[in-house]
Amino acid sequence: MFEPLPQYPDHPALEEEILAWWEDARIFDRLRERNRGGPHWSFFDGPKTANTTDGLGVHHLWGRTYKDVFQRYKALQGFDQRYQNGFDCQGLWVEVKVERDLGLNSKREIEEYGMDAFARRCRELVAESARVITQQSIRLGQWMDWGNDYYTFSDTNIEYIWRFLKTLHDRGQLYQGHRSTEWCPRCGTSISQHELSQSDVYRDRSDPSLFVRFPLKGRDRESLVVWTTTPWTLPANVAAAVNPEAEYGKRDTGEWVAVERFPEDTFVERVRGSELVGLEYEGPYDHLQPAHEIVHRVIPWDEVSLDEGTGIVHIAPGAGTEDFELSKVHDLPVLVPVDESGRFLPEYGWLHGTPTGDAADQIVGDLRERGLLENAETYVHRYPHCWRCETPLIFRVVDDWFIAVEELRPKLLEANAGVQWTPAFYGKRMDDWLRNLGDWNISRKRYFGLPLPIYPCACGHVNVIGSKAELEERATSGLDQLEELHRPWVDNVPIRCESCGEEVRRVPEVGDVWLDAGIVPFATLGWQNPEWIAEGYATGAAKGLTRADLPDHAYWEKWFPAHWVTEMREQIRLWFYSLLFMSVVLDGRAPYQQVLGHEDVRDEHGH
Numbered sequence: 001m002f003e004p005l006p007q008y009p010d011h012p013a014l015e016e017e018i019l020a021w022w023e024d025a026r027i028f029d030r031l032r033e034r035n036r037g038g039p040h041w042s043f044f045d046g047p048k049t050a051n052t053t054d055g056l057g058v059h060h061l062w063g064r065t066y067k068d069v070f071q072r073y074k075a076l077q078g079f080d081q082r083y084q085n086g087f088d089c090q091g092l093w094v095e096v097k098v099e100r101d102l103g104l105n106s107k108r109e110i111e112e113y114g115m116d117a118f119a120r121r122c123r124e125l126v127a128e129s130a131r132v133i134t135q136q137s138i139r140l141g142q143w144m145d146w147g148n149d150y151y152t153f154s155d156t157n158i159e160y161i162w163r164f165l166k167t168l169h170d171r172g173q174l175y176q177g178h179r180s181t182e183w184c185p186r187c188g189t190s191i192s193q194h195e196l197s198q199s200d201v202y203r204d205r206s207d208p209s210l211f212v213r214f215p216l217k218g219r220d221r222e223s224l225v226v227w228t229t230t231p232w233t234l235p236a237n238v239a240a241a242v243n244p245e246a247e248y249g250k251r252d253t254g255e256w257v258a259v260e261r262f263p264e265d266t267f268v269e270r271v272r273g274s275e276l277v278g279l280e281y282e283g284p285y286d287h288l289q290p291a292h293e294i295v296h297r298v299i300p301w302d303e304v305s306l307d308e309g310t311g312i313v314h315i316a317p318g319a320g321t322e323d324f325e326l327s328k329v330h331d332l333p334v335l336v337p338v339d340e341s342g343r344f345l346p347e348y349g350w351l352h353g354t355p356t357g358d359a360a361d362q363i364v365g366d367l368r369e370r371g372l373l374e375n376a377e378t379y380v381h382r383y384p385h386c387w388r389c390e391t392p393l394i395f396r397v398v399d400d401w402f403i404a405v406e407e408l409r410p411k412l413l414e415a416n417a418g419v420q421w422t423p424a425f426y427g428k429r430m431d432d433w434l435r436n437l438g439d440w441n442i443s444r445k446r447y448f449g450l451p452l453p454i455y456p457c458a459c460g461h462v463n464v465i466g467s468k469a470e471l472e473e474r475a476t477s478g479l480d481q482l483e484e485l486h487r488p489w490v491d492n493v494p495i496r497c498e499s500c501g502e503e504v505r506r507v508p509e510v511g512d513v514w515l516d517a518g519i520v521p522f523a524t525l526g527w528q529n530p531e532w533i534a535e536g537y538a539t540g541a542a543k544g545l546t547r548a549d550l551p552d553h554a555y556w557e558k559w560f561p562a563h564w565v566t567e568m569r570e571q572i573r574l575w576f577y578s579l580l581f582m583s584v585v586l587d588g589r590a591p592y593q594q595v596l597g598h599e600d601v602r603d604e605h606g607h
């Protein structure tokens with residue numbers, strides 16, 4: 001009655017057999033045909049970064065399994081569904097991998113290699129990676145509409161982001177800011193708040209812990225003692241901050257510190273912090289040209305912590321976010337000591353060319369020699385690293401482009417409040433994130449990414465282009481060589497300023513990768529697109545990689561918002577956030593009704 005079964009079933013062989021049957025009997029196609037026209041259930045796939053040919057990790061397989069199980073369940077209930085898989089294709093993810101493959105390790109080397117050749121290598125990597133991911137996903141048994149995938153580097157995807165940015169510009173919510181920002185010296189670009197929230201960004205790191213004397217001017221053998229874990233910032237020092245309410249004491253050595261920090265010490269004099277405010281001191285690097293003329297003084301700051309250090313904080317506005325904000329309050333000079341690769345600038349004399357990390361030992365030795373070092377230890381703390389190349393980050397003051405958040409915040413909170421989160425406390429995490437969100441830094445000083453469509457003019461007008469058609473209409477030259485909307489080609493298309501008529505060029509910056517993935521519900525579903533275009537999404541770099549259509553607006557209305565999306569927890573501040581943000585800007589609604597978040601999963605090697 002039954003066929004005998006082997007004692008040990010061969011699971012891989014069974015899976016292959018079932019996959020072959022699905023293929024031969026067109027099971028997936030028949031399922032979709034059967035459900036077509038039935039009630040619909042909308043799911044958006046979060047794009048997998050196509051930057052490796054090593055294949056999928058166990059956490060990808062885990063996430064894909066959730067997606068597949070839910071879509072199958074809904075299919076068995078008769079729901080008509082879209083099964084569009086997505087690939088993330090540009091930005092640091094792809095660039096850093098290509099740099100490593102080519103043995104390049106700086107922006108100068110990329111430029112020498114050639115931006116066009118570099119862009120081609122990036123596209124090749126994406127194509128190969130997408131091929132491997134597709135093959136493995138099919139082997140996993142995932143049912144998706146393979147071949148009709150979305151690729152975030154398509155011109156269409158880019159154009160939709162341009163339109164989003166132009167919308168913000170029209171509303172006065174896009175601006176250029178001069179800020180102190182976390183900066184990766186290897187990648188040569190700033191890093192934004194949400195990028196820092198990715199796993200493994202904050203790692204334990206051992207740094208020097210220095211107690212340094214700043215001799216007070218006009219006071220015999222008296223000095224302030226400051227504490228720092230970033231010696232490279234000392235040459236950029238311009239002020240020292242005290243807590244005006246705290247009590248400070250002078251040791252018999254003449255050293256001033258907060259009394260609360262050193263309860264065991266004996267002090268020969270005690271004063272309120274406010275009484276130290278205004279005193280001038282000799283800066284630690286006044287003999288180097290940049291600090292030479294600067295009058296270093298003591299400033300009040302309520303935020304000075306009495307939990308660590310000496311209660312006197314060294315302030316370098318060119319090398320720290322809070323320091324930079326204080327410089328505006330107290331009109332302090334801003335010294336930016338390092339270039340974009342994190343090396344000291346020529347005016348820093350003997351430090352010229354030294355990377356910030358290597359400078360630490362030299363600075364410690366120098367301070368010791370000059371008798372300014374009160375104490376030196378090491379300190380283990382959580383320190384941010386580049387999410388892509390793992391280099392420790394530094395702070396730099398640079399010009400970046402930002403989206404103003406304040407006006408949008410109540411709308412974002414309201415939209416999130418209507419989303420059903422599983423588990424429910426992930427919704428609370430999103431709420432917390434949105435409440436504390438700063439302006440979105442969208443610019444990256446890189447190459448193969450979303451070209452920001454911003455063309456500032458000397459007349460003061462900022463031109464923002466909203467589509468490829470608009471670019472073509474306003475271009476003064478260069479259209480014949482515009483292969484796709486990427487650097488270097490797009491940089492060679494200047495436009496006419498709409499205010500004064502002068503020729504203007506695009507800013508060199510590319511966009512944050514989370515813009516690429518956040519626009520997907522608009523770019524792939526044909527939002528405000530008047531007519532359905534067959535294979536209309538397969539544009540620019542995506543041409544030849546997918547056959548995806550660009551649907552029309554009626555289709556968008558049917559499939560937006562998603563009934564359900566799912567990704568790993570860290571996507572709350574990443575994809576779920578950028579999706580929500582961009583949808584609220586363009587449509588005023590959340591792009592998803594239900595979200596399933598899940599924890600991270602690792603393999604036996606911890607990957």
Ligand SMILES: [Zn+2]
Nearest residue numbers: 184187386389
């Ligand atoms: Zn980096």
Ligand SMILES: [Zn+2]
Nearest residue numbers: 457459497500
């Ligand atoms: Zn102009």
